[in-house]
Amino acid sequence: MERGKQICKILKDIRKQIAQENDIEFVTSECQHKGDCAGTCPKCEAEVRYLESQLARRRSSGRTTRLVGVSLGLAAVAPALLSCDSMTTMGDPLPPQIDGMPLAGDPEHPQNVQLGENLIFDLIGHNQFMAAFAAGGWQQTEMYDVYPDGGLGEEIMSRIDGYVSIKFAVKEDKLKYYRSYNSKPVHDYAMLDFSYDEWANGLWIGNLHNFTVASINEEEMVCYGPVFSQQWAPEAFLGKYVFRHVGEEAVAEWDELHTEEAE
DSSP states (O other), X not given: OOHHHHHHHHHHHHHHHHHHHTTOOOOOOOOOOOSOOOSOOHHHHHHHHHHXXXXXXXXXXXXXXXXXXXXXXXXXXXHHHSSOOEXXXXXXXXXXXXXXXXXXXXXXXXXXXXXXXXXXXXXXXXXXXXXXXXXXXXXXXXXXXXXXXXXXXXXXXXXXXXXXXXXXXXXXXXXXXXXXXXXXXXXXXXXXXXXXXXXXXXXXXXTTEEEEEEEEOSSEEEEEESOSOTTTOTTOOEEEEEEEEEOHHHXXXXXXXXXXXXO
16 A cells, blocks of 8 residues: 555544544545545545544533544644645645654655654554564563653653563464562463554554554564553653563563463
């Protein structure tokens, strides 16, 4: 699929999710345009204006508008990204801006979407993701709060009493989730279903985690998901989670320690 069509599909899905989260009646139809495009059109812009008006109506009536958890973690910049590209009078696409940073279409980053200085999402195909994800295991090493302007809080994982880092490895078509507890000497595991949606960079792990994968390679995976430490940072709207890739030897050590399957 051409890049413009990819962008159009991603942003259409975002608009649908925002409407669903806010109980807004939203009907859309498949794009009938043939060939690649800039990622926007008058129909897309009309959907944007309708959704913005409905969100404004909710806010003016004192109702909460919910944008947390939107695909790609675009909650804070959703109005700027609901339509992809601003258009010049000549019809040439220009990348939209937030705080001077390109959100999409940046010539220096043709295969990602950039949201401010700290939020950069690669466009990760399913095969590309699975090739990296299914090799070895993953252990969480860092966790941050993310603010609406894209800024990161301090690394907070070590400051949370009783917090044990997430560890998991792919075993055939399941994910083995290694569980430990600081409060008691229990080391068990759970076999969970998992899936990856390339249209939303979405990684689902059982009913425990719903991450948006910003990047993945042979060394680390960066994800965004629900904010954990709301008590420290009530203004935060996302959490950033960094996982380090570990080899088969480390996974074998986990297997030796975690011998009981959780009920």
